[in-house]
Amino acid sequence: MQAASKAGQPWTEDALADYLRTGFSAGHGAAAGPMTAVTEELASVPQADVHAMAVYVASLMPKSAAFVASAPGGGGLDPLFAGACGGCHAADAPMTRNGAPSLALSTAVNAPTPQNVIQIMLNGIPWREGKPAPYMPAFAAALTDAQVADLATYLRKTYSDQTAWTIAPADVAKMREAL
Amino acid sequence: MIRLNINGHVHEVDAEPDTPLLYVLRDDLAMNGAKFGCGLGQCGACTVIVDGQAVFSCLTPIAALSDRTIRTIEGLGNSPVQRAFIDEQAAQCGYCTAGMVMRAQALLEHNPHPSEQEIRSTMAVNLCRCGTHMRILAAVRKAATAMGSAKVTKP
Numbered sequence: 001m002q003a004a005s006k007a008g009q010p011w012t013e014d015a016l017a018d019y020l021r022t023g024f025s026a027g028h029g030a031a032a033g034p035m036t037a038v039t040e041e042l043a044s045v046p047q048a049d050v051h052a053m054a055v056y057v058a059s060l061m062p063k064s065a066a067f068v069a070s071a072p073g074g075g076g077l078d079p080l081f082a083g084a085c086g087g088c089h090a091a092d093a094p095m096t097r098n099g100a101p102s103l104a105l106s107t108a109v110n111a112p113t114p115q116n117v118i119q120i121m122l123n124g125i126p127w128r129e130g131k132p133a134p135y136m137p138a139f140a141a142a143l144t145d146a147q148v149a150d151l152a153t154y155l156r157k158t159y160s161d162q163t164a165w166t167i168a169p170a171d172v173a174k175m176r177e178a179l
Numbered sequence: 180m181i182r183l184n185i186n187g188h189v190h191e192v193d194a195e196p197d198t199p200l201l202y203v204l205r206d207d208l209a210m211n212g213a214k215f216g217c218g219l220g221q222c223g224a225c226t227v228i229v230d231g232q233a234v235f236s237c238l239t240p241i242a243a244l245s246d247r248t249i250r251t252i253e254g255l256g257n258s259p260v261q262r263a264f265i266d267e268q269a270a271q272c273g274y275c276t277a278g279m280v281m282r283a284q285a286l287l288e289h290n291p292h293p294s295e296q297e298i299r300s301t302m303a304v305n306l307c308r309c310g311t312h313m314r315i316l317a318a319v320r321k322a323a324t325a326m327g328s329a330k331v332t333k334p
């Protein structure tokens with residue numbers, strides 16, 4: 001688990017407990033996919049039990065701070081990013097002022113493979129009826145395979161200092177088929 | 180200049196590439212059917228059809244749209260979906276209606292016989308602040324019956 005954590009900010013017990021109970025961590029991002037069901041259930045488990053889980057998981061993680069990725073430097077924003085993502089994810093967008101993490105801290109953007117970033121761009125995070133939960137619109141219809149590939153490459157280059165991704169439109173097409 | 184194919188006509192648009200399609204439609208091309216609700220992909224008032232699928236035009240920059248086919252409510256003609264919305268009186272203030280019609284149109288072109296669950300999950304991302312969702316769902320069901328029995332014609 002130590003080696004597997006690519007978080008831009010190290011996980012603490014409190015951050016983990018928050019994430020497990022609410023499905024959201026201000027320093028790391030939102031729980032989605034199969035993790036949704038887990039955090040939904042844990043929301044109704046006694047706080048002390050969730051905290052105990054967090055203490056255990058945190059004990060397996062590195063204590064030293066990981067790198068902190070820098071925010072995007074000079075130069076204009078990519079027009080696809082500015083038009084499709086910027087309303088929520090650009091520096092100082094309203095959502096980031098409400099506690100959503102910068103993409104530089106996103107676990108998906110710092111992960112070894114672009115799978116999760118592509119997946120979330122295509123599918124978004126659906127509304128959960130009647131529950132306060134993170135939401136993101138799906139872009140599968142709005143963006144072509146090549147555009148999704150370019151955008152994911154741009155995110156990696158701009159928000160992470162990990163090795164660049166090489167993504168072919170065909171890689172996106174493959175994930176789209178699985179939708 | 181970006182060339183946009185909208186409702187079968189090519190428009191040369193002089194706007195920044197990151198400009199959302201919604202702004203170009205409303206501010207440059209005087210197509211005011213699609214509405215601005217949130218600008219964040221959270222309400223669907225701005226829904227149009229790109230390459231046969233419903234998209235939020237507020238989150239679709241024109242840089243993403245050269246060589247693609249855009250359809251708006253202005254180009255729909257007289258779709259059974261519009262007829263069904265009228266028959267079921269599925270509009271109150273009407274602000275959400277163009278987006279609702281376009282999302283339903285895209286659904287029924289791909290799937291003329293959607294299940295109730297498919298209708299609900301598809302329409303769930305479009306909100307009606309007047310709360311006419313039950314009538315909207317009735318209109319989509321009615322349009323599905325009409326389009327499912329006739330041959331669907333795509334422009």
Ligand code: FES
Pocket residue numbers: 214215216217218219220221222223224225226235236237238
């Ligand atoms: S204005 Fe586009 S989704 Fe609300």
Ligand code: FES
Pocket residue numbers: 269270271272273274275276306307308309310311
């Ligand atoms: S009819 Fe008013 S928002 Fe839907």
